[in-house]
Amino acid sequence: MKIILSGPPGSGKGTQADLLVTKYNFIHFSTGDVFREEIAKKTPIGITVESYVKDGRLVPDEITLEITKNFLIKNKNQNIIFDGFPRTLPQAQGLDKILLELNDCIDYIIFIDLPDNEIVERLTARRTCPNCGAIYNLNFSPPKIPDICDNCGTRLIQRPDDTEEIIRKRLLVYRNQTLELKTYYENSDRMYVIDGSLGRDRVHQEIIKILGLA
Ligand code: AP5
Numbered sequence: 001m002k003i004i005l006s007g008p009p010g011s012g013k014g015t016q017a018d019l020l021v022t023k024y025n026f027i028h029f030s031t032g033d034v035f036r037e038e039i040a041k042k043t044p045i046g047i048t049v050e051s052y053v054k055d056g057r058l059v060p061d062e063i064t065l066e067i068t069k070n071f072l073i074k075n076k077n078q079n080i081i082f083d084g085f086p087r088t089l090p091q092a093q094g095l096d097k098i099l100l101e102l103n104d105c106i107d108y109i110i111f112i113d114l115p116d117n118e119i120v121e122r123l124t125a126r127r128t129c130p131n132c133g134a135i136y137n138l139n140f141s142p143p144k145i146p147d148i149c150d151n152c153g154t155r156l157i158q159r160p161d162d163t164e165e166i167i168r169k170r171l172l173v174y175r176n177q178t179l180e181l182k183t184y185y186e187n188s189d190r191m192y193v194i195d196g197s198l199g200r201d202r203v204h205q206e207i208i209k210i211l212g213l214a
Helices: 011-022 032-038 044-055 063-072 087-103 116-124 162-177 183-186 200-212
Strands: 002-006 027-029 081-082 108-113 126-128 135-139 193-196
Touching: 002 011, 011 027, 011 081, 011 135, 011 200, 027 032, 027 063, 032 044, 032 081, 032 193, 044 063, 044 200, 081 193, 087 183, 087 193, 108 200, 116 162, 183 193
Parallel strands: 002 081, 002 108, 027 081, 108 193
Antiparallel strands: 126 135
C-alpha cells in the first residue's frame, strides 16, 4: 500500500505517519527528514538544500525527485507513507511516472487540513528529538521531563524553521505551490480530506478507517 499524507506545515503529517509506522507495517518517507539528515551530515545534497529549508522555500523538484526515485528503487513492493511529498505538480507527476515504471501506484491521498492560527500555535510549541525523531508539543503532548526525549533521553530541539516568521513563509509557499495538488488528485476516488484540529488520536482513527485498517 502506498499513501500520501499531505497538508499545510504543522497539520500533523509526521505525527500520523509515526503512529502508522508504530502500529502497522509501513515505511515512513519524509522528504523534510531526509533533507534535515543530509544537512546535519553536511553532504553535497545537504549543502545545496540548506538555504531552502532554513528559509522555508521548496527544494528544487529535480533534487527531490532524484532522492525519491532512489528511495523507491531500494524499497520496491514495500508499504510506504509519503509525508510532505509530493509538494508541487511536477513532483506529483514525477511520482506517478516513477511508480508506473515500477508497476506500482498510489492507493490513498489524505489531506490533513488546519487553520493558520492553529498551525502557528502548534509549530512554535513543537520540539523534536534530533536522535530518534520523536515529535512533542509543549501544549498538547509535552515530554515527561522538560526538554528531554521520553524514548532515548536526548535533549530536544526546536527546528530552525519553526519561528513565526518562517512558519508564515511556509504557509504562503504551501498556498502557492502545494494546494493545487488537491485539484490534481480530487478527480480520483483515492483522495480524502481530514480535519486536523481533531486530537491526535481522533485523526489517527479517521485515517485507519479510510485505509480499511480499523
Ligand atoms: P517538512 O519537514 O516536510 O515540514 P512541513 O511540511 O512544513 O511539515 P512539518 O514537519 O512542519 O509538520 P507536520 O505536518 O509533519 O506536523 P507534526 O506532525 O510535526 O519540510 C521542511 C522543509 O523541507 C520545507 O519547508 C522545504 O524547504 C523542504 N522540503 C520538504 N519536502 C519537500 C518537497 N517535497 N519538495 C521541496 N522541498 C521540500 O505536528 C506539528 C506539531 O503539532 C507537533 O508539535 C505535534 O506534536 C502537534 N500535533 C500533531 N497533531 C496534533 C493534533 N491532532 N492535535 C494537537 N497537536 C498535534
